[in-house]
Amino acid sequence: MSSTEFDIKINGRTCTASKGETVFEVAAREGISIPTLCHDTRLEPAGACRVCLVEVEGQRRLEPGCAWKVSEGMEITTESDRIERHRKVLYGLYLADHDLDGEGLPVETANGNQLRELAQKTKPLALHSVDAPRVGRPEDVNPYIAFEPDLCILCARCTRYCDEVEAVNAITLANRGSETTIATAGMRGLLDTTCELCGGCIDTCPTGALIEKKSPDPLPADAKTVRSTCNFCGVGCQLDLHVVGTNGTSRVAKVTSPPPGETVNDGNLCIKGRFAYDFIHHEDRITEPLIRGEDGELHPATWDEAITAAAEGIGRVKEKYGADALGFVSSSRCTGEENYLMQKISRAVYGTNNIHQCSAT
Amino acid sequence: MFGAGAMTNSIDEIRDADLLFVTGSNTTEAHPIIAMEMKRAIQRGAKLIVSDPRKIWLADMADIFLQIRPGTDVWLLNAMANVIISEGLTDDDFIARSTEGFEKVKAATAKYSPEEAEKVTGAPAELIREAARIYATTEKAGIYYTLGITEHTHGTDNVYCLANLVLMTGHLGKRSAGMNPLRGQNNVQGANDAGASPIFYPGYQNVTDESARKKFEEAWGVELSPNEGQNLNVMMKSVIKGKIRGLYVMGEDIVISEPNASKLEVGLNENCEFLVCQEIFHNVTTRFADVVLPGACFAEKDGVFTNSDRRVQRVRKAVDPPGNAREDWRILIDFAKASGYPMPDYASPSEIYDEMAALTPKVAGISHRRLEENIMGLQWPCPDPDHPGTPTLHIDGPLKGKADFQAVEYRPSDELPDDEYPLVLSTGRVLYHYNAATQTRREAGSMAKIGRNFIEMNRKDARRLGFHDGEIVDVVSRRGRIDAEVMISPRMRVGCVWMPMHFEESRANLLTNDAGDPVTQTGEYKVCAVRVEGRNGNGHKNPER
Numbered sequence: 042m043s044s045t046e047f048d049i050k051i052n053g054r055t056c057t058a059s060k061g062e063t064v065f066e067v068a069a070r071e072g073i074s075i076p077t078l079c080h081d082t083r084l085e086p087a088g089a090c091r092v093c094l095v096e097v098e099g100q101r102r103l104e105p106g107c108a109w110k111v112s113e114g115m116e117i118t119t120e121s122d123r124i125e126r127h128r129k130v131l132y133g134l135y136l137a138d139h140d141l142d143g144e145g146l147p148v149e150t151a152n153g154n155q156l157r158e159l160a161q162k163t164k165p166l167a168l169h170s171v172d173a174p175r176v177g178r179p180e181d182v183n184p185y186i187a188f189e190p191d192l193c194i195l196c197a198r199c200t201r202y203c204d205e206v207e208a209v210n211a212i213t214l215a216n217r218g219s220e221t222t223i224a225t226a227g228m229r230g231l232l233d234t235t236c237e238l239c240g241g242c243i244d245t246c247p248t249g250a251l252i253e254k255k256s257p258d259p260l261p262a263d264a265k266t267v268r269s270t271c272n273f274c275g276v277g278c279q280l281d282l283h284v285v286g287t288n289g290t291s292r293v294a295k296v297t298s299p300p301p302g303e304t305v306n307d308g309n310l311c312i313k314g315r316f317a318y319d320f321i322h323h324e325d326r327i328t329e330p331l332i333r334g335e336d337g338e339l340h341p342a343t344w345d346e347a348i349t350a351a352a353e354g355i356g357r358v359k360e361k362y363g364a365d366a367l368g369f370v371s372s373s374r375c376t377g378e379e380n381y382l383m384q385k386i387s388r389a390v391y392g393t394n395n396i397h398q399c400s401a402t
Numbered sequence: 403m404f405g406a407g408a409m410t411n412s413i414d415e416i417r418d419a420d421l422l423f424v425t426g427s428n429t430t431e432a433h434p435i436i437a438m439e440m441k442r443a444i445q446r447g448a449k450l451i452v453s454d455p456r457k458i459w460l461a462d463m464a465d466i467f468l469q470i471r472p473g474t475d476v477w478l479l480n481a482m483a484n485v486i487i488s489e490g491l492t493d494d495d496f497i498a499r500s501t502e503g504f505e506k507v508k509a510a511t512a513k514y515s516p517e518e519a520e521k522v523t524g525a526p527a528e529l530i531r532e533a534a535r536i537y538a539t540t541e542k543a544g545i546y547y548t549l550g551i552t553e554h555t556h557g558t559d560n561v562y563c564l565a566n567l568v569l570m571t572g573h574l575g576k577r578s579a580g581m582n583p584l585r586g587q588n589n590v591q592g593a594n595d596a597g598a599s600p601i602f603y604p605g606y607q608n609v610t611d612e613s614a615r616k617k618f619e620e621a622w623g624v625e626l627s628p629n630e631g632q633n634l635n636v637m638m639k640s641v642i643k644g645k646i647r648g649l650y651v652m653g654e655d656i657v658i659s660e661p662n663a664s665k666l667e668v669g670l671n672e673n674c675e676f677l678v679c680q681e682i683f684h685n686v687t688t689r690f691a692d693v694v695l696p697g698a699c700f701a702e703k704d705g706v707f708t709n710s711d712r713r714v715q716r717v718r719k720a721v722d723p724p725g726n727a728r729e730d731w732r733i734l735i736d737f738a739k740a741s742g743y744p745m746p747d748y749a750s751p752s753e754i755y756d757e758m759a760a761l762t763p764k765v766a767g768i769s770h771r772r773l774e775e776n777i778m779g780l781q782w783p784c785p786d787p788d789h790p791g792t793p794t795l796h797i798d799g800p801l802k803g804k805a806d807f808q809a810v811e812y813r814p815s816d817e818l819p820d821d822e823y824p825l826v827l828s829t830g831r832v833l834y835h836y837n838a839a840t841q842t843r844r845e846a847g848s849m850a851k852i853g854r855n856f857i858e859m860n861r862k863d864a865r866r867l868g869f870h871d872g873e874i875v876d877v878v879s880r881r882g883r884i885d886a887e888v889m890i891s892p893r894m895r896v897g898c899v900w901m902p903m904h905f906e907e908s909r910a911n912l913l914t915n916d917a918g919d920p921v922t923q924t925g926e927y928k929v930c931a932v933r934v935e936g937r938n939g940n941g942h943k944n945p946e947r
Binding site: 183207309365394 | 413414432433434435436438439441442445463584585586587588589590591592593594595596597598599600601603604609618622623624625626627629630631632633634637640641645646647648649650651652653654656659675676678681682683684688691692693694695696697699700701702703704705706707708709710711713714715716717718719720721722724725726727728730731733734735736737738740741742743745751754755757758777778779833834836840841842844845846847848850851
């Protein structure tokens with residue numbers, strides 16, 4: 042145990058902790074789950090949602106586990122009757138100001154709804170609903186991000202993400218009391234703000250109040266998730282491609298990041314990685330091999346015809362002018378295996394080292 | 403100087419850095435997720451030095467911003483070396499232990515005083531001094547650069563100058579300290595690693611090295627050419643000259659992406675006798691193709707991409723290619739067979755990777771099977787199946803034993819402004835689009851943010867020339883003419899303009915200069931001379947119409 046490490050107790054269990062850590066961090070490492078709505082490991086703790094309140098020995102009030110720093114010998118309780126009573130009231134208050142389904146539970150959204158999950162575990166106190174005059178921006182015509190005020194719990198994860206991670210401060214909390222909402226400067230549409238359309242706000246929102254316009258509804262239960270690597274810049278962000286439909290008609294219907302802490306992008310994506318997937322199924326894709334005819338136009342052909350024509354054409358140039366009159370341009374957009382094959386073709390099949398890709402440029 | 407072109411650090415080390423020196427990289431737009439790591443470091447208290455001709459987004463967060471004239475990097479970096487040496491801030495132990503040739507650099511940089519550098523670069527001498535001091539005296543100091551450094555006729559010199567700074571301060575072989583070229587494309591690292599290079603077999607084994615050649619001849623069962631090939635820039639010039647007469651182009655729009663595009667179009671029309679394009683969309687190059695083979699995009703095939711920090715990660719097939727389009731690796735196998743070569747019947751890219759790994763010590767320990775288990779991917783060097791991969795390079799000293807300093811003298815850019823073409827044009831990428839934009843121009847949000855080509859210029863230039871914001875103008879260089887919308891911007895220096903390279907209908911590369919770096923032949927995309935003409939009689943030197 043180093044000099045900055047010490048023991049604390051959580052639910053009677055002895056845990057090693059370091060100076061500067063929060064109760065939430067130590068508990069997570071020990072496999073003790075503390076519920077939260079407003080916490081995201083990429084953000085500074087805000088203590089805003091009050092869901093993670095715990096008992097700290099010697100403290101009169103319940104304290105937020107996400108923000109409370111541990112100290113030597115501290116004794117923490119994360120589950121008790123007192124905490125359960127607190128949660129019942131707290132969830133009741135949230136539900137009174139939330140869009141509910143027929144069973145009186147927070148509605149399911151395309152992005153899940155963590156408040157719904159909490160309310161399923163702990164039955165909230167039934168309270169009269171309030172009709173909060175919180176406003177959205179229905180006239181915002183940006184193609185990606187919508188805000189549904191009736192689903193917002195004002196935990197400020199989105200605005201803090203926009204400030205602390207993306208650092209563009211396009212959205213902010215505005216107004217007071219029950220009118221508090223997620224706003225932009227002058228309530229302008231996101232296209233007219235500093236927003237870079239990264240969509241991180243959608244990703245971090247715990248209740249689905251921020252909606253991906255391209256995929257606004259929950260995906261069907263049989264949707265597949267395929268982990269892959271983004272095909273734009275060289276950062277190598279990992280993506281989860283959400284695929285709907287069956288063989289032949291299957292489509293990428295949504296792209297998300299793996300959770301924070303798991304991959305090189307730490308839960309983050311940019312506009313291209315998260316949203317620029319329409320090209321995959323675009324009608325302009327080339328779908329047939331093409332051969333240029335006598336008329337100077339490209340005409341559809343079978344694969345056999347096209348591959349034969351390609352090999353004959355390239356072979357003819359080699360015969361006439363030698364192998365070094367050929368050039369093979371491979372692609373940093375294609376896979377490593379395809380680049381390997383291309384250089385093998387250039388070198389082993391045609392006998393020239395005239396093989397490159399755009400890395401010179 | 404100390405190894406292959408790749409980041410010496412890992413992306414997740416950025417957040418722990420205490421100093422970031424970002425030069426020739428508009429990171430927030432070209433590598434937005436790496437920029438998030440930089441922002442995190444800065445919010446934690448790390449210092450930031452930015453040098454760039456444009457007042458890029460990161461410049462607003464910088465402790466020191468050096469807004470240099472385009473193409474004067476050697477002056478700036480040699481002056482920083484001068485300060486570090488003259489103020490005794492060098493890491494003499496590291497220099498003695500791990501490097502050679504320091505005296506040459508000491509002598510060469512002696513005349514690059516910050517005061518003289520100020521005259522050439524436009525960056526204040528005092529800021530150059532301060533930047534040199536905090537770079538040299540901060541332990542966890544990392545350099546991050548990209549094509550703003552390399553796309554010059556002195557791009558190699560720029561890289562040498564940066565490496566000199568790294569070596570004289572010993573900022574190498576430690577977490578968060580090193581030299582980090584941020585690679586521009588998803589798999590540019592992997593394409594080079596796999597041997598798509600005129601001088602290297604897979605894993606940087608030289609084609610002129612006889613033992614390497616023997617190994618590949620044995621594996622592939624044929625005799626191989628002992629001569630170095632032509633790199634892309636030279637290849638394109640050979641097409642223009644009629645020396646290359648057959649091209650097989652997979653997944654690149656060479657006409658929109660290469661400099662001095664109009665000469666290349668003539669070459670493709672008149673000299674190129676056969677052109678095969680393997681593509682997912684029609685582009686400018688497919689207009690010249692004799693055969694077009696429809697390939698698959700990343701979501702439609704299996705394989706690996708290798709990112710900027712040498713991390714090999716899986717690409718997985720999620721959907722089928724459209725219509726009769728096919729996975730590119732299958733097309734290549736069939737093409738090789740039709741050409742009379744007994745290419746093996748690989749059942750999957752995993753088998754292709756295994757063949758490459760067996761011939762390539764750097765990645766010998768990597769396989770698709772291991773990548774299934776390693777969710778974070780594996781970083782090369784990874785020489786055997788039990789090796790965990792290498793997050794930080796040169797931990798045990800430079801890979802090559804001793805690293806060489808390289809003394810560099812300033813050479814001006816190939817084409818400087820004059821009376822006829824008085825403005826300096828640089829080109830680059832914007833956040834919302836990607837290269838030839840065949841993908842992003844089909845995306846509503848990208849087009850809503852930036853839907854057409856623009857030319858960014860300083861308010862003073864715009865006023866002098868009589869342009870207003872949003873006006874359509876012609877941009878003219880010795881090589882071509884395109885139109886664009888004026889964007890008046892506080893980011894630009896007076897006398898400098900900037901354009902993105904994404905737009906097919908208004909191609910910046912009709913203007914750019916294909917003069918190449920003497921070592922890499924990389925074109926000078928970042929500096930060429932242009933004039934801007936208005937449509938209503940305003941602007942500089944209007945043509946007679």
